Amino acid sequence: MIPFLDLKSINSQYREELVEAATRVIDSGWYIQGTELGAFEKEFAEYCGTEYCVGVANGLDALTLTLRAWKEMGKIKEGDEVIVPANTYVASILAITENGLTPVLVEPDELTLNLFADGIEAALSPRTRVVLVVHLYGRLAPMSDIMALAKAHDLLVLEDSAQAHGAGINGKKAGNWGNASGFSFYPGKNLGALGDAGAVTTNDGDLAHAVRALGNYGSHKKYENVYQGVNSRLDEMQAALLRIKLRYLDVETLRRRQIALAYAQGIGNRAVQQPISADETMERLKCHAFHLYVVRSEQRNALQQHLQNAGVQTMIHYPIPPHQQKAYANWNQHRFPLTEAVHGKVLSLPISPVMTDAEVNVVIEAVNSFVNSNCTI
Numbered sequence: 001m002i003p004f005l006d007l008k009s010i011n012s013q014y015r016e017e018l019v020e021a022a023t024r025v026i027d028s029g030w031y032i033q034g035t036e037l038g039a040f041e042k043e044f045a046e047y048c049g050t051e052y053c054v055g056v057a058n059g060l061d062a063l064t065l066t067l068r069a070w071k072e073m074g075k076i077k078e079g080d081e082v083i084v085p086a087n088t089y090v091a092s093i094l095a096i097t098e099n100g101l102t103p104v105l106v107e108p109d110e111l112t113l114n115l116f117a118d119g120i121e122a123a124l125s126p127r128t129r130v131v132l133v134v135h136l137y138g139r140l141a142p143m144s145d146i147m148a149l150a151k152a153h154d155l156l157v158l159e160d161s162a163q164a165h166g167a168g169i170n171g172k173k174a175g176n177w178g179n180a181s182g183f184s185f186y187p188g189k190n191l192g193a194l195g196d197a198g199a200v201t202t203n204d205g206d207l208a209h210a211v212r213a214l215g216n217y218g219s220h221k222k223y224e225n226v227y228q229g230v231n232s233r234l235d236e237m238q239a240a241l242l243r244i245k246l247r248y249l250d251v252e253t254l255r256r257r258q259i260a261l262a263y264a265q266g267i268g269n270r271a272v273q274q275p276i277s278a279d280e281t282m283e284r285l286k287c288h289a290f291h292l293y294v295v296r297s298e299q300r301n302a303l304q305q306h307l308q309n310a311g312v313q314t315m316i317h318y319p320i321p322p323h324q325q326k327a328y329a330n331w332n333q334h335r336f337p338l339t340e341a342v343h344g345k346v347l348s349l350p351i352s353p354v355m356t357d358a359e360v361n362v363v364i365e366a367v368n369s370f371v372n373s374n375c376t377i
């Protein structure tokens with residue numbers, strides 16, 4: 001069976017260095033807010049091209065604490081509207097509702113499944129204050145257009161870069177386009193810790209300062225509390241391990257792009273719609289980190305079963321859109337036709353930096369041998 005994502009193989013490539021880093025932390029006697037975190041924050045900010053990076057406990061907290069910090073800074077207030085893609089992972093929306101802000105769900109672009117400037121513009125109201133852009137599946141949203149629109153309407157832009165570490169347009173990376181960005185280092189993300197971790201990147205020093213305090217009981221200085229904060233910190237162990245993983249992120253991302261291009265060129269099945277075209281170049285694919293390679297099919301469930309039978313494990317990202325979740329029962333009657341259709345068609349093929357060419361070919365052959373029973377030629 002070709003596993004969807006083999007974390008054990010990914011991490012065992014770096015076993016010696018990870019053990020060495022873990023040992024260094026164990027022997028240091030210092031486990032929270034020390035030199036490893038400081039070094040990782042500096043290195044990840046440099047990687048993204050931002051001035052600041054603040055480590056937090058996970059990706060959800062990165063988003064939640066950024067919005068909270070903007071409230072504390074007086075930039076937004078409860079009830080303000082936040083535009084967010086209707087087809088995102090639920091965490092993006094949890095960060096909004098947790099802060100008493102109002103999510104405005106917007107249908108994505110049909111092809112890229114990301115927000116786009118015209119779609120955002122159509123959803124603007126006098127109460128819109130923030131656009132939460134999600135680089136879904138690792139593909140950078142059209143940030144030049146979105147930033148221009150945000151500037152024209154005086155909106156804050158928060159990037160959800162949880163799936164897009166290292167994706168960039170003309171060298172400007174995810175996490176360095178908006179006013180701030182949230183990253184997740186959940187083990188299965190492209191830059192994955194060996195536990196939970198996350199970070200906020202920004203070029204706004206006041207925001208970085210506020211987020212850091214909010215994640216540390218609302219305190220900049222021990223026993224002095226400016227805010228009613230929470231405990232959300234990135235610990236020394238995860239920071240030390242992430243520093244190792246960060247060194248290999250670009251090599252891993254390159255491999256993901258190669259696999260994506262191999263899929264795009266190798267898969268030729270009219271029952272399967274691909275996320276990129278076969279004539280993409282590696283240069284143009286730099287805007288995509290390929291956290292996931294998501295195809296669409298009218299016969300998604302049959303395709304998934306067929307691939308399972310052929311020894312290929314797949315997943316669905318995501319089976320139920322946020323507005324149809326029990327947690328958001330007041331939206332269950334709302335209709336988002338594109339989002340709903342997409343959720344019924346998407347299937348994520350295995351893509352990971354440790355996949356061999358032979359495994360990639362097995363996946364391609366398996367997809368190509370799927371016969372669409374709806375086909376009536």
Ligand SMILES: *Cc1c(COP(=O)(O)O)cnc(C)c1O
Pocket residue numbers: 058059060061088089091092134160162163183184185186196197198
């Ligand atoms: C993973 C993810 C998150 C949440 O990150 P955690 O570290 O799991 O809290 C948020 N948004 C998106 C798009 C994600 O994929």
